[in-house]
Amino acid sequence: MPFPNLDSIESILAIIIVFGVLVFVHELGHFLLAKRAGILCREFALGMGPKIFSIKRGETEYTLRLLPIGGMVRMAGEDPELDILKPHMEVSVERDAVGKVTRILLDKTDSGSVNGTIVRYDLEHQLTLTLNVDGEEQTFSVHPQAHLVKDGQEVQIAPYNRQFRGKTVSERFLAIFAGPAANFLLAFVLFVAIGLSYGVPSNVPYLGEVRPGGPAAQAGLMQGDRVIAIQGQPVSTWKEIVQIVSQSPDKELLFDIERNGQRKSVKVRIYNDNNVGKIMVTQTLTYAPGEVLKYGAVSTYEFTAMILKSLGMLFTGAVGLNDLSGPVGIFKMTGEFAQQGLAVLLKWAAVLSINLGLFNLLPLPALDGGRLAFLLVEALRGRPVDPHKEGMVHFLGFAFLMLLILVVTWNDLQRLFLQ
DSSP, rough: OTTHHHTTTHHHHHHHHHHHHHHHHHHHHHHHHHHHHTEEEEEEEEEEEEEEEEETTTTTTEEEEEEEEEEEEEEEHHHOOOOOOOOOOEEEEOOOSSSSSEEEOOOOOOOOSSEEEEEETTTTTTEEEEEEEEEEEEEEEEEEEEEEEEEEEEEEOOGGGSSSSSSSSHHHHHHHHHHHHHHHHHHHHHHHHHHHHHOOOSSBBBBEEEOTTTTHHHHHTTTEEEEEEEEEEEEOHHHHHHHHTTTTTTTTEEEEEETTTEEEEEEEEEEEESSSSEEEOOOOOOHHHHHHHHHHHHHHHHHHHHHHHHHHHHTTTTOOGGGGOOHHHHHHHHHHHHEEEEEEEEHHHHHHHHHHHHHHHHOOOHHHHHHHEEEEEEHHHHHHHOOHHHHHHHHOOOOOHHHHHHHHHHHHHHHHHHO
16 A cells, blocks of 8 residues: 555645644753743754754754654753863963953863863863963863854853752742643634634624535525524523434424514424434534634643543553554654644644654653653652753653554554555
């Protein structure tokens, strides 16, 4: 079976744009809250693997990487900080007008205003550098935004108060939580965009599209009719109409309606669809901002609840690994939905965004949820978990996730080519 729906430029572009936006928004959430906390963000990357494009703006390098999966915000202090300076190392330094070191040159071919051998240094707390200059020790103050220069590459130092680990538990928690939170916010915005563009179902007791040949059309009902009562029972919402009609298959009901300011009564024979009554009429649509915002919030909540229920079925064994889809399956479905129109694609993107947010909140190592769990442990015990132990847990968790992705990708390939 050929890989479907990837034979058009539109489908391929849709896949790239949807996944690019989902990852970008997720990482932007991390980035904005980290910057707000004063954390030095060394890199904002889309994709993984080798860099194919990069540009430096301010303190941050913005990169596009080869593999179109995932992304990252590399914050100072998340990994072991720069450890390229050593005692007895020969360096040169450049200083600003007030004498603070702005660049530490590690290449012998470079020459700053002062040359010497490192005696000791503290680039995190005291921001000092002591050099042996012609047999005499000289201590220099280091600028908090000084750079280390080696092999033509410059790296900005990160004082402790600019590092991730130098921030309060609450600041670190928000910087990590902001990624998944941004995905939920994106889903809400997408649902609102759908509502503003295509309308949302209204609960008012007006008839929408009356399908030709259906019971309502045969009875003479028209789009825009306001239903006042059914069988003498007053109705004020669309839900009340549906409730009465659905419980009356094969019955004839008397509809009291208002049309163009005039009231009239119409008898409608209710269609029986598997013991559910129907009259073949759609709801009216509304573009009212309040209703659209409500639709965005309710849709985000309902899909979140549905996905959580599915996750629960996975952990209880009701759903197995063979039922899961990985990147290949998701790419395939995205291509299919792209061919069904923009509204369908936007809704699918919103659902994917919720999935990404929830998945990252799972308390598993290497995910945002796992990092949040370690922060909660730190808050409860009053001191952080040993960084080396936490790093090992995240490494093992990452290996497990890669194995899981391989398994579900194999399932996707089997469904695509062997069925």
